[in-house]
Amino acid sequence: MTRGTFYRVEHETRYVHTGRASTSQHVACLRPRVSPRLTLHDHELDVDPEPGAMVERVDYFGNALHQFEILTPYQEMRAVSRSLVEVWPRAEAIDPDESLPWEAVRDAALAADAPFDPDIEFRYASPYVTLDPSLAVFARASFPEGRPFIAAAVDLMRRIHTEFEFDPGSTTITTPVARVLADRHGVCQDFAHLQIGCLRALGLPARYVSGYLLTDPPPGQPRLVGADASHAWLSVRCPRVGWVDLDPTNNALPDVRHVTVAWGRDYGDVSPLRGIVLGGQRQTLHVGVSVIPVEPPSAQSA
DSSP, rough: OOOOOOEEEEEEEEEEEEEEEEEEEEOOOOOOBBBEEEEEEEEEEEEEOSSSSEEEEETTSSSSEEEEEEOOOOOEEEEEEEEEEEEEOOOOOGGGSSOOHHHHHTTTTTTTTTTOOOTTTGGSBBTTBBOHHHHHHGGGGGOOTBBBHHHHHHHHHHHHHSEEOOTTTSTTTTTTTTHHHTTTTOHHHHHHHHHHHHHHTTTHHHHHHHEOOOOOOSSOOOOOOTTTTTEEEEEEEETTTEEEBBBBTTBBBOOEEEEEEEEEHHHHHHEEEEEEEEEEOOOOEEEEEEEEOOOOOOTTTT
16 A cells, blocks of 8 residues: 655754743644644653643644643743654645636635635634735735636745745744735745735635644755744635645645644644743743654554
8 A cells, every 4th residue: 555754753842941930831732733645643742840731622723732731840841742644645736727716716705605614714814914905915916817826826935935035033923924025034934924914915715834844855855944943834725626735935835745733824823832831030942843754664563
């Protein structure tokens, strides 16, 4: 039987405080999301100090979350997510020029007899994606009248990759997308938010995707920007095709080198680890991510 591509993923997060934190509560969004293109063979989340309680739940968007609380004082908290995943290529190749005209996708949910759209929230502004008019102006160069939706979205992805500089430290997660557009630099979260904002400004559905990139590229291929860290890209939804992933940071349609963890309206819905800490004074965040290709497990150990 044909197998997918296997990866062992480790994501370590450390919070180091200058003082002692008394207690804290956290929500982790670190478990890779199971889908027709991703099989999760194993996952564990280790937290030190040991939580007083930990529960697993599923959020509104279908993402797996771990919610835990630490009741003993500490100066350093460490959370390590370890996963074994199998990633499959898309079953059918996508021809961007065969998708519906973008106006038809925009108008699909607006018709009087249109059925309820369960993904309607992906067409509108969200906390980290405000719809400044400048976004629609920038997007329209890729969306002339009658152009196929996916072809236009791919062109917009290419323009962001070409015209914007990957510049760590130039923004924070709260930098408005209009500022990213004006300054022409940022990181993967910014570029995902920017393209999502451009699409939504035209009335088109787009969602934010969090995940990882393969650490080491195949022989002879360049290393992808964003490796060794959490990565972000977006998906657009097109009738008759479904959701299609786009990675503007790398000008790529994600395939087996991208590992999806979660999706939502924007980063705020799927941040890897968030919480509330009592005490601790100032804190320093350290994050390390490894995505390592591995051989498929043997039949005996599967």
